[in-house]
Amino acid sequence: MSLHRRYLPLILLSIGTRLVPAAAHDHHGEGIPEGEAVSPDPLDSILWIHIFTMISAFGIIFPFGMVLGIVRSRWHVPVQVLGTALAVLGWLLGHAHKGRQFAPNIHAAFATSLMSMLALQVGLGIYLKLHLEKGWHGVIRRHMVRLHGIVGKVMPVVSWTQMLFGGITAMGFCRADHQGQCLAHFIMGSSFIGYGMIMVIMLFAGQAWLKRTGKSQEFWDSLVITVWVTEHRWGQEWVHNDIQHTTMGVVWWCAGLLGLWLSRGNNRQPKRNLIPGIVIFLTGYAMSAHPQHLPLSTMVHTVFGYTLMAAGLTRVIEIAFVLRDKATLDGEPNSFQHMTPFLLFASGFIFMCATEEQLALVSSIGIDHVSYLLVLYSVAFLTYLFTMILVHTYISNPRDVKHVPPAVAAERGMNGHADRRVHDAEEFELEGLISEDEEEGNKRE
Ligand code: HEM
Numbered sequence: 506m507s508l509h510r511r512y513l514p515l516i517l518l519s520i521g522t523r524l525v526p527a528a529a530h531d532h533h534g535e536g537i538p539e540g541e542a543v544s545p546d547p548l549d550s551i552l553w554i555h556i557f558t559m560i561s562a563f564g565i566i567f568p569f570g571m572v573l574g575i576v577r578s579r580w581h582v583p584v585q586v587l588g589t590a591l592a593v594l595g596w597l598l599g600h601a602h603k604g605r606q607f608a609p610n611i612h613a614a615f616a617t618s619l620m621s622m623l624a625l626q627v628g629l630g631i632y633l634k635l636h637l638e639k640g641w642h643g644v645i646r647r648h649m650v651r652l653h654g655i656v657g658k659v660m661p662v663v664s665w666t667q668m669l670f671g672g673i674t675a676m677g678f679c680r681a682d683h684q685g686q687c688l689a690h691f692i693m694g695s696s697f698i699g700y701g702m703i704m705v706i707m708l709f710a711g712q713a714w715l716k717r718t719g720k721s722q723e724f725w726d727s728l729v730i731t732v733w734v735t736e737h738r739w740g741q742e743w744v745h746n747d748i749q750h751t752t753m754g755v756v757w758w759c760a761g762l763l764g765l766w767l768s769r770g771n772n773r774q775p776k777r778n779l780i781p782g783i784v785i786f787l788t789g790y791a792m793s794a795h796p797q798h799l800p801l802s803t804m805v806h807t808v809f810g811y812t813l814m815a816a817g818l819t820r821v822i823e824i825a826f827v828l829r830d831k832a833t834l835d836g837e838p839n840s841f842q843h844m845t846p847f848l849l850f851a852s853g854f855i856f857m858c859a860t861e862e863q864l865a866l867v868s869s870i871g872i873d874h875v876s877y878l879l880v881l882y883s884v885a886f887l888t889y890l891f892t893m894i895l896v897h898t899y900i901s902n903p904r905d906v907k908h909v910p911p912a913v914a915a916e917r918g919m920n921g922h923a924d925r926r927v928h929d930a931e932e933f934e935l936e937g938l939i940s941e942d943e944e945e946g947n948k949r950e
Pocket residue numbers: 567568570571572574575576577581582585586589623626627628629630631633634650651653654655656657658660661
């Protein structure tokens with residue numbers, strides 16, 4: 506046992522250095538029937554552990570650590586180190602699997618980009634952690650922080666893509682004629698989820714930024730709607746769906762222009778409007794009406810359409826009746842304001858899981874549309890929960906630790922969650938006792 510332990514690092518190292526490059530190129534192609542992308546074997550447990558560790562590292566730990574980095578929490582480094590350890594383990598396992606074999610695939614090809622980004626982040630992170638701030642290091646450090654920040658925020662998006670690639674590779678989906686459809690579903694589905702995330706961020710943390718831009722939220726929404734070019738055709742014959750796609754592009758452009766116009770009031774002040782909500786509604790209506798081959802497919806598309814239409818409708822109600830055209834409510838957001846972003850999440854997941862191949866598989870296993878949709882709604886609930894945890898972590902940590910005198914910072918610790926509550930309580934107790942002058946003085950500190 507102890508011998509085993511002593512040599513464990515060596516064994517791991519030899520797996521890492523020898524097995525990896527060899528296996529990466531040897532195992533492709535064996536046992537895969539002619540014209541297929543995968544062999545008929547099941548996924549082996551090594552690959553399942555790969556999937557589990559990679560989703561934990563890139564889907565949960567790194568995004569959470571990213572937020573901790575942005576708020577300069579002392580937990581940033583430990584969390585990202587844990588994520589890195591898991592990612593390295595997952596990387597070794599991804600190369601070492603047996604079981605189902607795969608033809609050369611986009612997931613394997615794209616992995617290098619993401620792993621290089623991670624290596625860069627770790628390298629930059631170690632440099633930053635050394636806190637070399639004297640002389641030329643001072644100048645370089647500033648650029649390094651910026652680079653580490655930008656790459657850190659791009660990483661979750663790239664990770665999302667790589668996880669989707671992993672899913673389609675595992676199933677052998679999205680090849681040949683299916684490629685265009687996969688692209689459409691994954692890009693549009695991800696966009697709905699991304700839009701939902703932006704809405705949540707705007708709801709809780711984006712108002713100061715919005716104010717600085719001097720525009721209403723619908724100005725930015727309408728701008729995106731106007732310039733969005735709908736994906737299209739990939740050089741095939743025009744069919745019924747293509748005409749619908751094109752007219753949808755036209756309606757987005759027309760509606761976007763009106764939305765831009767309505768984003769300004771009489772005195773050029775930013776003004777809210779209902780156009781983006783109406784565009785979401787129309788998109789739901791149009792996309793759910795695409796003719797489908799399977800009964801399951803028809804049902805899933807119909808519910809997708811209802812969900813997206815509901816997202817548009819709730820947005821209209823929120824702006825017109827809950828906010829009454831104001832940018833934001835005083836205090837915490839109203840519970841109704843979660844409706845649109847959540848429904849965008851739900852419609853995004855349904856749409857991403859509604860390609861012909863996926864639905865044919867679900868149908869062949871005998872899963873009915875109700876169960877399938879409930880599973881997808883569950884995924885949306887969990888992802889929304891995770892998004893809320895990230896947003897909460899961000900808003901409940903003071904970012905300006907740097908401006909607090911070092912002694913106070915040390916006493917508080919870098920992670921200001923508990924301290925924020927103390928701070929709030931103090932402020933509450935002192936309210937009314939402090940004269941205006943003193944308050945001004947405090948603010949300037
Ligand atoms: C594992 C090694 C890592 C170390 C040692 C590390 C270290 C650091 C340090 C010291 C800072 C604070 C910079 C300052 O003093 O201003 C920081 C900030 C940050 N880190 Fe990391 N980091 C690591 C990995 C990562 C990863 C993997 C990500 C992304 C997923 C990430 C995202 C960020 C972000 C977004 C910031 C804030 C930058 C800004 O505000 O512009 N870090 N990191």
